[in-house]
Amino acid sequence: MTHWKPTTCMRCAVGCGQHQRGVDQGYGVDKVRGDYDHPATAGLSCERGIRETENPDGEWLTEPLIRRGDTLRPTSWEQALGVVAAEFIQAIADDPDSVAVLGSGQQTNEAAYALGKVARGGIGTRHFDANTTLCMASAVRAYYDAFGSDAPPPTYDDIPEAETHVVWGANPAVAHPVLYRWILDSAADADSRLVVVDPVESETAADADQYVAPDPGTDLELARALLARLVGTDRIDRAFVDAYTEGYDELVDSLPDAASAAETAGVSMATVDALADAFADPTLLYWGMGVNQSTNGTDAARMLVNLCLATGNLGPGTGPFSLTGQANSMGARVVSSKETWPGQRPFTDQEHRATVASTWGVPLSRLPASSGPGPVGIVDQINRGNVDVCWTVATNPVAGMPDATNVERSLDDVFLVAQDAFRSETVEHADVVLPAATWGETEGTTMNMERRVSRVTAVSDTVDAVRQDLDIIAALGNRIDEDLFDEPPLDPETVFDEIRSLTEGTVADCSGITYDRLDAELAVRWPAPDEETQGGYRYYEGSESGSTDEGESWSFPTDSGRACFSAATYRGLPEPTDATYPLLLTTGRRAGAYNTGVRTRETASEVPTARIHPETAGQYIDLLDRGRTVVESRRARVTVDLAPDDSVPTGAIWMDVHNPAVNDLTVPAVDPDSNEPNYKQCAVRLASPDAGPTVTQNGLPRTGTLDGD
Numbered sequence: 001m002t003h004w005k006p007t008t009c010m011r012c013a014v015g016c017g018q019h020q021r022g023v024d025q026g027y028g029v030d031k032v033r034g035d036y037d038h039p040a041t042a043g044l045s046c047e048r049g050i051r052e053t054e055n056p057d058g059e060w061l062t063e064p065l066i067r068r069g070d071t072l073r074p075t076s077w078e079q080a081l082g083v084v085a086a087e088f089i090q091a092i093a094d095d096p097d098s099v100a101v102l103g104s105g106q107q108t109n110e111a112a113y114a115l116g117k118v119a120r121g122g123i124g125t126r127h128f129d130a131n132t133t134l135c136m137a138s139a140v141r142a143y144y145d146a147f148g149s150d151a152p153p154p155t156y157d158d159i160p161e162a163e164t165h166v167v168w169g170a171n172p173a174v175a176h177p178v179l180y181r182w183i184l185d186s187a188a189d190a191d192s193r194l195v196v197v198d199p200v201e202s203e204t205a206a207d208a209d210q211y212v213a214p215d216p217g218t219d220l221e222l223a224r225a226l227l228a229r230l231v232g233t234d235r236i237d238r239a240f241v242d243a244y245t246e247g248y249d250e251l252v253d254s255l256p257d258a259a260s261a262a263e264t265a266g267v268s269m270a271t272v273d274a275l276a277d278a279f280a281d282p283t284l285l286y287w288g289m290g291v292n293q294s295t296n297g298t299d300a301a302r303m304l305v306n307l308c309l310a311t312g313n314l315g316p317g318t319g320p321f322s323l324t325g326q327a328n329s330m331g332a333r334v335v336s337s338k339e340t341w342p343g344q345r346p347f348t349d350q351e352h353r354a355t356v357a358s359t360w361g362v363p364l365s366r367l368p369a370s371s372g373p374g375p376v377g378i379v380d381q382i383n384r385g386n387v388d389v390c391w392t393v394a395t396n397p398v399a400g401m402p403d404a405t406n407v408e409r410s411l412d413d414v415f416l417v418a419q420d421a422f423r424s425e426t427v428e429h430a431d432v433v434l435p436a437a438t439w440g441e442t443e444g445t446t447m448n449m450e451r452r453v454s455r456v457t458a459v460s461d462t463v464d465a466v467r468q469d470l471d472i473i474a475a476l477g478n479r480i481d482e483d484l485f486d487e488p489p490l491d492p493e494t495v496f497d498e499i500r501s502l503t504e505g506t507v508a509d510c511s512g513i514t515y516d517r518l519d520a521e522l523a524v525r526w527p528a529p530d531e532e533t534q535g536g537y538r539y540y541e542g543s544e545s546g547s548t549d550e551g552e553s554w555s556f557p558t559d560s561g562r563a564c565f566s567a568a569t570y571r572g573l574p575e576p577t578d579a580t581y582p583l584l585l586t587t588g589r590r591a592g593a594y595n596t597g598v599r600t601r602e603t604a605s606e607v608p609t610a611r612i613h614p615e616t617a618g619q620y621i622d623l624l625d626r627g628r629t630v631v632e633s634r635r636a637r638v639t640v641d642l643a644p645d646d647s648v649p650t651g652a653i654w655m656d657v658h659n660p661a662v663n664d665l666t667v668p669a670v671d672p673d674s675n676e677p678n679y680k681q682c683a684v685r686l687a688s689p690d691a692g693p694t695v696t697q698n699g700l701p702r703t704g705t706l707d708g709d
């Protein structure tokens with residue numbers, strides 16, 4: 001048994017501090033418990049975070065594998081890396097963009113940084129992205145446009161200070177249990193309240209003092225109705241707007257009539273008025289995938305930020321606070337060179353590009369000119385024959401991307417390298433599999449949703465043939481460019497020091513965060529330009545909240561130094577219902593599960609459950625066989641167990657995102673500004689289970705693409 005050792009939960013981006021110890025004999029984590037000394041979470045942890053760390057359900061990968069015909073066979077590391085490097089080098093000689101790399105918000109900062117260094121600086125491909133684009137990109141784009149920098153302005157310290165908590169398109173009761181407890185505690189105070197906006201009456205909505213149910217996919221219109229009403233009833237904080245913002249008049253000119261926007265959103269003006277009242281108090285506005293995962297997602301997120309700016313809800317105890325899912329989504333954004341260079345350095349800025357190239361010791365000309373088309377765009381490039389090799393690291397696109405059947409076919413057309421700790425749908429399609437260490441076996445750092453960096457630590461060795469993510473990436477990187485890294489095994493602290501140096505002086509300055517400091521303080525928020533200070537509420541330099549009292553000051557890293565309003569118009573759903581596909585499929589999380597369910601699925605072939613309003617279900621009784629039916633979209637057919645549930649709106653079907661079959665159904669349309677997919681709505685119909693073969697990711701026969709009627 002190892003000693004208890006501090007670490008951070010890598011399950012979700014709340015980033016709970018934990019203690020863990022290794023098993024007595026063999027490999028793995030024996031026990032995990034909350035760390036009472038942690039400055040943010042003070043001993044709290046949720047059941048899911050503990051269980052998935054102690055005893056994940058997934059099937060472990062224990063040795064490198066190589067494809068021989070239809071089967072994956074064990075091989076040596078030397079052969080696996082040799083084969084992969086040869087494929088990479090051949091493809092790069094043809095065109096660096098013919099290599100695609102897909103990373104993850106589940107990697108440590110050190111591994112994410114190293115992967116970006118290989119992708120951008122070693123290979124030189126524009127086709128590098130991470131699964132964080134699938135969940136946070138719309139919020140990220142909105143933050144950049146409003147504030148000139150990514151990441152929410154508030155921190156966890158602001159939650160007890162808020163009087164109104166508006167949770168919009170998110171279900172933290174299921175997705176972020178520890179953070180939700182803080183929200184509930186604060187909302188329970190006298191004069192405080194919880195307001196929930198969600199088409200589905202979720203577990204969070206069930207706790208709300210006020211619940212608003214817009215039509216699915218109309219968040220942008222509801223927000224515009226709210227803004228129009230706030231303007232029309234003179235409830236704007238003009239002092240704040242005049243002193244610290246720009247673009248307000250253009251926003252007002254673009255707003256629709258409040259009543260018509262409310263009608264589009266399917267809510268009454270009385271509801272709009274009640275929701276508008278919420279912003280009179282110090283308000284924290286949280287949002288999640290219900291807003292982001294839409295072709296209107298960036299505009300909707302911008303409009304939520306507008307709501308905070310217009311009502312002066314920016315400052316301690318208030319503000320826009322996007323809820324991040326994956327544990328290190330923030331770190332992947334700050335350090336991995338995905339959309340910006342480390343430290344949020346602008347991708348096309350020549351000076352920053354030169355700094356990065358010089359730090360990496362690679363030719364400036366090798367860095368790709370653009371940050372690429374996003375994960376769905378990369379699949380499109382594969383389909384166009386422009387990508388020959390794809391390397392996935394700690395991500396499962398065959399199950400996790402929209403229109404997954406198409407993704408599966410696309411990845412079968414390239415040389416696929418899957419690096420992961422567990423077998424997944426993507427691993428099953430790989431040509432080479434590289435087994436990597438996971439939680440409890442890895443040293444490094446992570447970054448939670450409030451910008452706090454903390455250590456993740458190892459309490460168990462890996463089995464002999466499993467290697468650290470960082471070392472696998474470095475070994476491949478050095479085969480492409482021998483000077484990219486030192487000889488593995490790498491020291492994660494040395495890699496983190498390289499990250500620190502590249503963030504020095506940037507908006508996301510982590511230069512004052514050292515391993516020694518993290519060992520002493522456990523978690524430190526950026527920006528931290530020196531070893532004594534750490535970040536607090538961003539951009540705010542005054543002492544009073546929510547007003548323009550004398551002595552306050554604000555500083556935004558935008559061109560003008562002011563926060564920026566954005567205007568937008570609603571584009572509708574990318575795939576609305578019609579006579580042929582009359583039902584709307586929406587997706588969400590289920591308690592106790594996460595992501596594509598690799599670590600939480602009880603069985604790989606579990607039939608998904610589809611929740612449906614009893615009234616809607618009653619219209620399809622003849623298509624049910626012992627509670628089972630088939631959900632069809634234009635892309636696939638999936639057999640489901642139908643569960644009547646009046647928390648789902650009429651005319652809709654709700655399925656959880658953790659079953660890999662779900663994304664066979666979803667539509668691959670993306671937001672034009674963020675490249676984030678529209679996971680939350682697509683048109684479907686029900687069909688009899690007798691109507692033909694079903695489609696799942698798990699071995700049942702596929703029917704191919706259904707191209708509508």
Ligand code: SF4
Binds near residue numbers: 009013014015
């Ligand atoms: S709330 Fe998130 S970070 Fe905290 S223990 Fe649960 S899963 Fe882990």
